[in-house]
Amino acid sequence: MSEALADEIVLRVPASVEHARVARVGAAAVALRQGMSFTEIDELRAAVDQAIELLLEQPAAGDASIECIFRAHRGWLEMEARRTDEAGVADTAAARFKKAVDAANVSASVEPDRGWLLMRKPVGRPGSRPAA
DSSP states (O other), rough: OOOEEEEEEEEEESGGGGEEEEEEEEHHHHHHHHTOOOHHHHHHHHHHHHHHHTTTTOOOOOTTEEEEEEEETTTTTEEEEETTTTOOOHHHHHHHHHHHHHTTTOOOEEEEGTTTTEEEEOOTTOOOOOOO
């Protein structure tokens, strides 16, 4: 069964720790629009922090950026993130990342060779109340 796309937002920030917060705030804003609870938003922000940390593990080339694409569908929120210089990440770092985001109720896949990841977070866990 196919669900209609409700939202897609592309965010590109410089590949630096100083700009990581922008991705986290962007994710929280999209999550709030989708009706996620405060707990779900906090879990998502923690997962986005882990994602950006993973992508910044290797030094960035001069004008490298991190591109995040947020896709909100009915029932879940997805974030695809990659480095524009396609710097890879270590397999051990990718495994640590997956373990950390699993704890935040987020599913993730990583392509370490090209510095790409995909995270999915369900919206509306049973018993949760929307933040807005």
